[in-house]
Amino acid sequence: MLARNNRFHGYSSLNWAYRHGETIRDHKLSLKYANNQRRHTYRVAVVISRKVNKSAVVRNRIRRRIYEVLRSNSDAIKGNYDLIFSVYGDELADISSKELEVMVKGLLKRANII
Numbered sequence: 387m388l389a390r391n392n393r394f395h396g397y398s399s400l401n402w403a404y405r406h407g408e409t410i411r412d413h414k415l416s417l418k419y420a421n422n423q424r425r426h427t428y429r430v431a432v433v434i435s436r437k438v439n440k441s442a443v444v445r446n447r448i449r450r451r452i453y454e455v456l457r458s459n460s461d462a463i464k465g466n467y468d469l470i471f472s473v474y475g476d477e478l479a480d481i482s483s484k485e486l487e488v489m490v491k492g493l494l495k496r497a498n499i500i
Contacts, residue, residue, distance in 0.1 A: 388457050394431040394468075403431075403468035410496050414475040417493040425466040428499075430456055432471045439476040448478045455483075455490045462500040469499070 394400055407420035422429070432452045434445045452471055456463075471490070478486060494500045 416472045418470040430469045434473040
């Protein structure tokens, strides 16, 4: 699990990131990121709609897997960014952890965050 100061708290902070952020999209995952000068570290949220999968168990499994990839690579993230990952397919629950790590790190590299 990510540290408390690396997670979003409250809906208005997500709204700020959605309004001021830029988007990079992959076929199953997208990243909305915004440089937040008011923070000293990065924040992360993973958004998964019920349309992706009706089961909360599967949605939470995907969320936990993405958080784990980010936690294990947290020292590589430079800057004070607000990061919002949106998931578009429930295939992320079943792919290997290496493939998921490549997808997440690929989005972060394309955004020049790592």
